[in-house]
Amino acid sequence: xxxxxxxxxxxxxxxxxxxxxxxxxxxxxxxxxxxxxxxxxxxxxxxxxxxxxxxxxxxxxxxxxxxxxxxxxxxxxxxxxxxxxxxxxxxxxxxxxxxxxxxxxxxxxxxxxxxxxxxxxxxxxxxxxxxxxxxxxxxxxxxxxxxxxxxxxxxxxxxxxxxxxxxxxxxxxxxxxxxxxxxxxxxxxxxxxxxxxxxxxxxxxxxxxxxxxxxxxxxxxxxxxxxxxxxxxxxxxxxxxxxxxxxxxxxxxxxxxxxxxxxxxxxxxxxxxxxxxxxxxxxxxxxxxxxxxxxxxxxxxxxx
Amino acid sequence: xxxxxxxxxxxxxxxxxxxxxxxxxxxxxxxxxxxxxxxxxxxxxxxxxxxxxxxxxxxxxxxxxxxxxxxxxxxxxxxxxxxxxxxxxxxxxxxxxxxxxxxxxxxxxxxxxxxxxxxxxxxxxxxxxxxxxxxxxxxxxxxxxxxxxxxxxxxxxxxxxxxxxxxxxxxxxxxxxxxxxxxxxxxxxxxxxxxxxxxxxxxxxxxxxxxxxxxxxxxxxxxxxxxxxxxxxxxxxxxxxxxxxxxxxxxxxxxxxxxxxxxxxxxxxxxxxxxxxxxxxxxxxxxxxxxxxxxxxxxxxxxx
Numbered sequence: 001x002x003x004x005x006x007x008x009x010x011x012x013x014x015x016x017x018x019x020x021x022x023x024x025x026x027x028x029x030x031x032x033x034x035x036x037x038x039x040x041x042x043x044x045x046x047x048x049x050x051x052x053x054x055x056x057x058x059x060x061x062x063x064x065x066x067x068x069x070x071x072x073x074x075x076x077x078x079x080x081x082x083x084x085x086x087x088x089x090x091x092x093x094x095x096x097x098x099x100x101x102x103x104x105x106x107x108x109x110x111x112x113x114x115x116x117x118x119x120x121x122x123x124x125x126x127x128x129x130x131x132x133x134x135x136x137x138x139x140x141x142x143x144x145x146x147x148x149x150x151x152x153x154x155x156x157x158x159x160x161x162x163x164x165x166x167x168x169x170x171x172x173x174x175x176x177x178x179x180x181x182x183x184x185x186x187x188x189x190x191x192x193x194x195x196x197x198x199x200x201x202x203x204x205x206x207x208x209x210x211x212x213x214x215x216x217x218x219x220x221x222x223x224x225x226x227x228x229x230x231x232x233x234x235x236x237x238x239x240x241x242x243x244x245x246x247x248x249x250x251x252x253x254x255x256x257x258x259x260x261x262x263x264x265x266x267x268x269x270x271x272x273x274x275x276x277x278x279x280x281x282x283x284x285x286x287x288x289x290x291x292x293x294x295x296x297x298x299x300x301x302x303x304x
Numbered sequence: 305x306x307x308x309x310x311x312x313x314x315x316x317x318x319x320x321x322x323x324x325x326x327x328x329x330x331x332x333x334x335x336x337x338x339x340x341x342x343x344x345x346x347x348x349x350x351x352x353x354x355x356x357x358x359x360x361x362x363x364x365x366x367x368x369x370x371x372x373x374x375x376x377x378x379x380x381x382x383x384x385x386x387x388x389x390x391x392x393x394x395x396x397x398x399x400x401x402x403x404x405x406x407x408x409x410x411x412x413x414x415x416x417x418x419x420x421x422x423x424x425x426x427x428x429x430x431x432x433x434x435x436x437x438x439x440x441x442x443x444x445x446x447x448x449x450x451x452x453x454x455x456x457x458x459x460x461x462x463x464x465x466x467x468x469x470x471x472x473x474x475x476x477x478x479x480x481x482x483x484x485x486x487x488x489x490x491x492x493x494x495x496x497x498x499x500x501x502x503x504x505x506x507x508x509x510x511x512x513x514x515x516x517x518x519x520x521x522x523x524x525x526x527x528x529x530x531x532x533x534x535x536x537x538x539x540x541x542x543x544x545x546x547x548x549x550x551x552x553x554x555x556x557x558x559x560x561x562x563x564x565x566x567x568x569x570x571x572x573x574x575x576x577x578x579x580x581x582x583x584x585x586x587x588x589x590x591x592x593x594x595x596x597x598x599x600x601x602x603x604x605x606x607x608x
Contacts (some may be wrong), residue, residue, distance in 0.1 A: 118349045124426060
């Protein structure tokens with residue numbers, strides 16, 4: 001059994017220290033240099049039993065996913081993450097060090113240092129990650145799509161949902177996690193499309209969002225905010241996923257964005273997987289179709 | 305029963321919108337102007353059943369307390385809060401609107417707008433508040449206290465613990481909450497000592513912390529970080545509190561700070577309650593005494 005203060009000291013040592021005059025973990029608040037340009041702020045919570053099933057998600061992957069979910073929101077604005085604050089509540093007996101090893105790995109992968117947070121007992125594992133980010137130019141909002149804009153996604157959809165399904169029914173095993181491109185890896189170790197988000201912003205994207213609740217729901221958010229409809233004629237489905245998983249499965253963290261036909265996507269995506277065009281924005285707000293059929297948003301909502 | 309997206313729209317309307325070109329709730333991330341000077345970052349979690357007993361804490365007060373606990377960390381650096389990200393997990397049936405009415409009231413009181421966050425189902429009410437802040441000059445760390453520095457607190461201690469005890473044993477009722485100066489009010493609606501924190505910084509405070517775990521534990525953090533001991537000869541106890549509550553009771557959010565004897569406290573605290581001197585920092589790190597007796601830190605720790 002370990003106490004809070006000893007554990008925080010261990011975590012702080014593992015997470016690393018600043019190499020300049022900043023101060024990270026260890027005081028009432030972290031002291032950092034403010035970003036240049038616009039500042040971005042976002043927070044996401046991942047709750048065991050709600051967003052992830054601990055029977056099929058190791059605690060390090062749980063920590064990794066919490067980091068990615070938050071940083072993905074910065075990617076969806078076309079920004080770059082600066083710092084993360086990670087707060088964890090967990091019942092006694094939880095392997096906090098394992099959880100933080102995933103947080104720490106994600107922080108390195110995403111180049112987003114953890115500069116503070118909080119640690120508390122609680123009845124369930126809940127990880128909340130607040131992130132700051134920066135954007136040298138105007139961030140890409142949800143509200144800028146216009147009729148005629150093309151709609152793009154950064155890659156095939158449905159992988160995370162497919163991975164969870166395959167784990168649950170025994171088709172895949174959790175130790176296959178490292179197989180690049182597999183749905184289990186997409187479920188256990190998703191990533192945030194930071195380079196793609198910046199590329200889309202630089203190419204002149206008019207609206208962008210990350211697929212966290214499912215394509216239909218998330219593209220619906222763009223349509224609501226922009227006052228447009230959409231007509232999809234193509235949907236790239238991950239090879240292990242079903243069409244329903246591609247439409248409704250969340251937590252892919254692919255980016256979906258709109259851009260005028262003249263946007264210079266080819267140039268700004270040099271060196272990255274090229275985005276895939278899936279449709280067009282239309283003036284009729286009531287149109288939300290895939291291959292001429294209504295695209296329902298089965299995306300699940302929390303209720304109170 | 306209300307869905308997440310409808311509830312978020314209601315909360316966003318109640319929390320208010322920016323009056324310039326910033327973007328708060330409603331996109332993947334908030335877009336704000338970065339602060340001038342140093343940027344401060346902190347996050348705190350409040351868990352029902354761990355940090356607060358919902359039998360004696362209304363949900364609006366729970367939300368208020370979560371905001372204050374985080375903003376108090378900015379006060380303890382001598383800074384000013386800029387923005388808050390509030391994430392809530394709660395079981396179905398929780399009165400989310402009541403909870404956010406307290407968050408919103410605290411945001412106005414502390415002049416710290418809520419610009420984003422997250423809302424999720426979960427087995428228990430957990431509120432996490434991440435705050436950004438700014439500091440025009442060097443923030444006051446825990447590590448700057450030197451032997452000979454005087455030790456000050458911003459007011460009497462133990463009120464919050466006394467308030468909870470009086471509620472639990474039936475000596476006080478929760479609807480007395482508005483009686484200014486009462487321990488029940490201190491428990492239900494604590495405040496963050498922002499003006500006092502700035503005044504201490506301007507006067508040349510060498511180290512500062514807020515009393516969230518209890519004076520003995522929190523002054524211990526200053527002593528650990530600064531490499532000094534301390535000798536207390538006075539302790540201001542709230543009229544409704546016991547000495548044990550003043551030494552060990554957390555969540556008072558009073559500030560305790562150290563300053564060299566020549567610091568200009570009188571001047572910088574003009575218009576505020578004057579701070580109270582309680583002792584002196586000493587060279588012998590092993591000395592931690594109150595009236596010549598060892599000051600134990602009964603402060604409770606989370607364990608895993």
